[in-house]
Amino acid sequence: KQEVTQIPAALSVPEGENLVLNCSFTDSAIYNLQWFRQDPGKGLTSLLLIQSSQREQTSGRLNASLDKSSGRSTLYIAASQPGDSATYLCAVPNTGGFKTIFGAGTRLFVKA
Amino acid sequence: DVKVTQSSRYLVKRTGEKVFLECVQDMDHENMFWYRQDPGLGLRLIYFSYDVKMKEKGDIPEGYSVSREKKERFSLILESASTNQTSMYLCASSRTVGLTSTDTQYFGPGTRLTVL
Numbered sequence: 001k002q003e004v005t006q007i008p009a010a011l012s013v014p015e016g017e018n019l020v021l022n023c024s025f026t027d028s029a030i031y032n033l034q035w036f037r038q039d040p041g042k043g044l045t046s047l048l049l050i051q052s053s054q055r056e057q058t059s060g061r062l063n064a065s066l067d068k069s070s071g072r073s074t075l076y077i078a079a080s081q082p083g084d085s086a087t088y089l090c091a092v093p094n095t096g097g098f099k100t101i102f103g104a105g106t107r108l109f110v111k112a
Numbered sequence: 113d114v115k116v117t118q119s120s121r122y123l124v125k126r127t128g129e130k131v132f133l134e135c136v137q138d139m140d141h142e143n144m145f146w147y148r149q150d151p152g153l154g155l156r157l158i159y160f161s162y163d164v165k166m167k168e169k170g171d172i173p174e175g176y177s178v179s180r181e182k183k184e185r186f187s188l189i190l191e192s193a194s195t196n197q198t199s200m201y202l203c204a205s206s207r208t209v210g211l212t213s214t215d216t217q218y219f220g221p222g223t224r225l226t227v228l
Contacts, residue, residue: 098162
């Protein structure tokens with residue numbers, strides 16, 4: 001059964017710092033991995049989708065990497081800003097078909 | 113711009129009431145999902161629909177039912193609301209699903225339901 005773990009559960013950093021969020025998964029036979037952002041009390045917004053044939057994806061100040069063999073993905077945020085404060089979730093498709101397995105998320109606080 | 117809308121942002125109901133949560137997407141997506149999100153438990157799939165009038169149970173379908181009469185609309189029904197159904201409910205849609213899908217799910221803003 002696929003399980004997704006995110007560490008740390010919460011993170012507080014000063015503005016301008018570069019940071020890394022971690023995601024690990026137990027079944028390495030995945031075809032893609034996604035990172036989402038969730039603002040308090042709101043829905044999820046897709047940030048990046050990495051296909052299994054790719055090692056990383058970049059969007060602006062965000063860079064996500066995928067290492068299938070070790071069951072890990074990282075989301076790198078460069079020059080963090082207070083507007084980056086949110087919960088970040090990673091997700092992988094379940095081997096059972098239509099389900100997506102989400103991590104519990106990392107809650108990020110960027111202090112001005 | 114893609115859009116998934118949910119009928120209410122906040123809802124307060126009493127135990128035993130029948131509750132309808134509505135979700136509408138304007139992207140002509142085949143697949144729609146209902147999740148609930150609780151602190152410490154993350155997102156859990158309640159039901160999934162891959163076509164009009166078609167549905168599949170997710171991980172926690174007990175106490176819920178769904179209806180998909182039109183492609184763009186997916187309703188979650190709490191037949192007799194209970195306090196343990198107090199939660200954030202999120203609807204999502206996607207063009208394709210499955211192990212090899214590279215399509216993301218688009219989420220609505222969520223409905224925070226409180227059952228008293």
